[in-house]
Amino acid sequence: MTIGGLIVAVVALLALLAPWIAPYDPTSIHVQDILLAPSWQHWCGTDTLGRDVFSRMLFGARVSLAVGLVAVGISLIIGLILGAVAGFAGGRTDAMLMRTTDMVLCFPTFFLILAVIAFLEPSIWNIMIVIGLTSWMGVARLVRAEFLSLRQREFVMAAQGLGVSPLRMMWRYLLPNAMGPVLVSAVLGVAGAVLVESGLSFLGLGVQPPDPSWGNILTEGKDNIQIAWWLSLYPGLAILITVLGYNLLGEGLRDIFDPKMQQ
Amino acid sequence: MKQYLMRRMLGMIPLLLGITVISFGMMHLAPGEPAVVGNEFNPKVSAQDIERLRTYYGLDQPLYEQYWHWLKRLAALDFGQSFSADGRAVLDKIRERLPVTLWINILAMLLILIIAIPIGVASAVKQNSWFDRGMTIFVFIGFAIPSFWLGLLLMIALGVNLNWLPISGLHSYSWQQMGFWEQQSDLFKHLILPVFVSAIGGLAGMSRFMRSGMLDVIRADYITTARAMGMPEITVRYRLALKNALLPIITLLGLSIPGLIGGSVIVEQLFSLPGMGLLFYEAVLSRDYPLVMGITVIGAVLTLAGNLIADLSYAWADPRIRHRSEM
Numbered sequence: 130m131t132i133g134g135l136i137v138a139v140v141a142l143l144a145l146l147a148p149w150i151a152p153y154d155p156t157s158i159h160v161q162d163i164l165l166a167p168s169w170q171h172w173c174g175t176d177t178l179g180r181d182v183f184s185r186m187l188f189g190a191r192v193s194l195a196v197g198l199v200a201v202g203i204s205l206i207i208g209l210i211l212g213a214v215a216g217f218a219g220g221r222t223d224a225m226l227m228r229t230t231d232m233v234l235c236f237p238t239f240f241l242i243l244a245v246i247a248f249l250e251p252s253i254w255n256i257m258i259v260i261g262l263t264s265w266m267g268v269a270r271l272v273r274a275e276f277l278s279l280r281q282r283e284f285v286m287a288a289q290g291l292g293v294s295p296l297r298m299m300w301r302y303l304l305p306n307a308m309g310p311v312l313v314s315a316v317l318g319v320a321g322a323v324l325v326e327s328g329l330s331f332l333g334l335g336v337q338p339p340d341p342s343w344g345n346i347l348t349e350g351k352d353n354i355q356i357a358w359w360l361s362l363y364p365g366l367a368i369l370i371t372v373l374g375y376n377l378l379g380e381g382l383r384d385i386f387d388p389k390m391q392q
Numbered sequence: 393m394k395q396y397l398m399r400r401m402l403g404m405i406p407l408l409l410g411i412t413v414i415s416f417g418m419m420h421l422a423p424g425e426p427a428v429v430g431n432e433f434n435p436k437v438s439a440q441d442i443e444r445l446r447t448y449y450g451l452d453q454p455l456y457e458q459y460w461h462w463l464k465r466l467a468a469l470d471f472g473q474s475f476s477a478d479g480r481a482v483l484d485k486i487r488e489r490l491p492v493t494l495w496i497n498i499l500a501m502l503l504i505l506i507i508a509i510p511i512g513v514a515s516a517v518k519q520n521s522w523f524d525r526g527m528t529i530f531v532f533i534g535f536a537i538p539s540f541w542l543g544l545l546l547m548i549a550l551g552v553n554l555n556w557l558p559i560s561g562l563h564s565y566s567w568q569q570m571g572f573w574e575q576q577s578d579l580f581k582h583l584i585l586p587v588f589v590s591a592i593g594g595l596a597g598m599s600r601f602m603r604s605g606m607l608d609v610i611r612a613d614y615i616t617t618a619r620a621m622g623m624p625e626i627t628v629r630y631r632l633a634l635k636n637a638l639l640p641i642i643t644l645l646g647l648s649i650p651g652l653i654g655g656s657v658i659v660e661q662l663f664s665l666p667g668m669g670l671l672f673y674e675a676v677l678s679r680d681y682p683l684v685m686g687i688t689v690i691g692a693v694l695t696l697a698g699n700l701i702a703d704l705s706y707a708w709a710d711p712r713i714r715h716r717s718e719m
Contacts, residue, residue, distance in 0.1 A: 228406065228410070229410070231407060231410075232407055232410030232411060232414060233414065235407055235410075235411055235650075235692045235695050235696055236411070236414070236650070236688065236691065236692045236695065237650040237651070237653045237654035237691045237692070237695055238650065238651075238654055239654030239655065239657055239658075240653070240654055240657070240672065240687070240688050240691045240692075241688070243657065243672065243673070243676050243684075244418055244676070244684050244685070244688045245418060246676065247675070247676040247679060247681070247684050248418065248419075248681075320536070324536075324538055327538055328538065328539075328540060328658055331538075331540050331658070332657070332658065332661060332673060333677075334676065334677075347540065347541060347544065350544055351540075351544060351662065354544065354547060354548060354552060354559075355552055358548050361541070361544040361545065361548060362545065364541075365538055365540075365541025365542075365544065365545070366541075368538045368541060369533070369536050369537050369538065369541065370536075372535075372536035372537075372538075373532060373533065373535075373536035376532060376535055376536055377532065
């Protein structure tokens, strides 16, 4: 988990400081420097318009992390609300909400995302919203399970006996205790969102050029596969390391929370 | 067993209906209407003509009526006509592309089973050995690796630099002139990379799952008893433990179907394979809404079918469920 945390921190730092540490402007075109191999001047080479790939990757980190965090935020909000209501109310409301969750889960997620993006324009905000709208199901199930089990605990029954209103109950008593697995899910969710965003950008349906994203640098990599291997190697490596970092962090967090839950 | 099947199929109906409702809702997310969009700024088309077009397409009816008509046509498997230039029936277009996607996904699932199960078992049996640790690293990387990146790297290494494998399409140029066996080997060469890239995520997940399942089973009491009663270790491991650890694999395989189908978009686009995923991608790019919705619905139905098959196989394989339902 420490490795994961370290990776996450480093990537976040690089992303935050990108405007200051990037050696070149990620969007400035230098036609004389097209498709240069990695060198001391250009650590990851240049792309088809002579832009420095390393700088573009730094700014791409900002994009990927932003999408990851906002998308997970949206999915958390929806999932928490729906899961809390389902777990707390129980009965018919619960059954109805779970049915809806099952229905949305039937769709292959990527198809759903692509279909919605087909109907809207590909833009960074739309991607964030769409990914958020298609990943709340896991959180909802998790929260619901936690609430269902927490409802039986004594402190909840005591609060009910004291006449605490349902809203306050959920907010003050149940939610804080359910946050452990939710945090794990959120961290892993960021990893997933980064993968989806880069996949969408790779297909040309995500972040549009000239805005840099790891995915759309890889698109150029594919188009120039015979002559510019660096366009394919480095951005994908960045994606791998970032997602790996979040996965390791999430798994580490899960190990922390699990034994505790069994007490 | 039959009762179980019946119950499951009945349970699927509300899900199918829900899928159609959600799909219909998504279709109407699209800004603008089909009748208006193409004709708004066309000076030859009067406002009355647009109204007539709307009536013709039934767009002036209330939403729930439109939904009902759409549902009736869906039931007759009429997905409408593609918006694209050829205007062919959506169903036909899907039908000719579906086999490629199905084949690749089935082969990917087979690959996952063949490789992940032995790896998982070996990791469990040799827990904490170098092999186990190495496999854990492999699993984590497999989870984190973007499939299109892996595909690109393999294409560069094996296709461009070493020229061992072709990097796009299903057939080589000289396919027509090849003999039967040559054709099969050509197909094989074209499919290795896509199937492998499709399978890598599922492979990582499945081997980890197999490992933890096997570990759980190995610790069970009946295993200790069998050993104490003198059963040879090999029999204990591979006949007792393995069989019981295998059961949840079927369910997991069924659950990985939506991931495989979704992933096929990227893999088919990367390797230029004429499958349903690539068709979907092209439809999205050209805003061919009937085709997009048709494929989405079919994708969801395939997912449901996959889950059903997984559940049924599990019920069949687990004697407890099989016999309980017969009582």
